[in-house]
Amino acid sequence: MRHIIIDASQLELEEKVVSIKRVVKVVKGGRNARFTALVVVGDRNGHVGAGLGKATEIPEAIRKGKEDAMKHLVEIPVDENGSITHDIIGKYGSAEVLLKRAPGGTGIIAGGTARAVVDLAGISNIRTKCLGSNNKQNVVLATLEGLRQLKTPEEVARARGKSVSEILA
Numbered sequence: 001m002r003h004i005i006i007d008a009s010q011l012e013l014e015e016k017v018v019s020i021k022r023v024v025k026v027v028k029g030g031r032n033a034r035f036t037a038l039v040v041v042g043d044r045n046g047h048v049g050a051g052l053g054k055a056t057e058i059p060e061a062i063r064k065g066k067e068d069a070m071k072h073l074v075e076i077p078v079d080e081n082g083s084i085t086h087d088i089i090g091k092y093g094s095a096e097v098l099l100k101r102a103p104g105g106t107g108i109i110a111g112g113t114a115r116a117v118v119d120l121a122g123i124s125n126i127r128t129k130c131l132g133s134n135n136k137q138n139v140v141l142a143t144l145e146g147l148r149q150l151k152t153p154e155e156v157a158r159a160r161g162k163s164v165s166e167i168l169a
Contacts, residue, residue, distance in 0.1 A: 011043045011047055012043055013042065014043070015066050016040050017062055018039065019037070019113075019137070020038075021035065022035055033056070036052060037065040038065060039062060040116045040120055041073070044120060046076050046077070046078055048073065048120050048144065049071070049144070050069050050117065051065045051069030051071065052137070053067070076123075079101075081102075081104045081125055082104065082122075083101045083103075083125040083126055090145040090148075090149065092142035093138040095131075096142060097131070097143045099126060099146045099147070102126050107125060109127045113136045113140050114143045
């Protein structure tokens with residue numbers, strides 16, 4: 001598994017808030033309300049990350065979520081059609097997301113949470129399907145896990161000791 005540390009300061013990152021939840025903790029003096037923000041960031045050029053921010057104010061939670069997402073950026077390979085290099089299932093918790101290659105002109109066929117991740121990653125042709133849980137946080141993290149596991153044909157050829165043309169045939 002590739003764990004490449006990416007310097008987020010050199011990238012032009014866009015952010016998208018996937019969900020904001022109001023969480024209440026009941027204490028002796030009453031209720032404490034806080035907010036949790038799930039934020040996805042990406043440069044639409046093969047770099048994407050997701051993060052969770054928690055705070056008493058919504059803007060602060062979003063800011064913290066964006067910072068967390070920048071710390072967890074991953075680099076993904078995109079082929080010449082603007083799709084992924086091969087089909088894969090990403091798993092996180094009880095959520096599974098099927099990511100399938102698509103020819104040019106297909107567009108992004110994905111649910112709202114998976115769409116945010118693949119869109120900000122710079123993928124323009126893909127089909128996805130959520131299997132198992134539909135929990136937003138787990139679906140985002142399962143999509144990221146699937147994208148993180150993608151390999152280029154060059155990496156596969158090198159690992160198998162073959163040429164790229166033998167792999168693609």
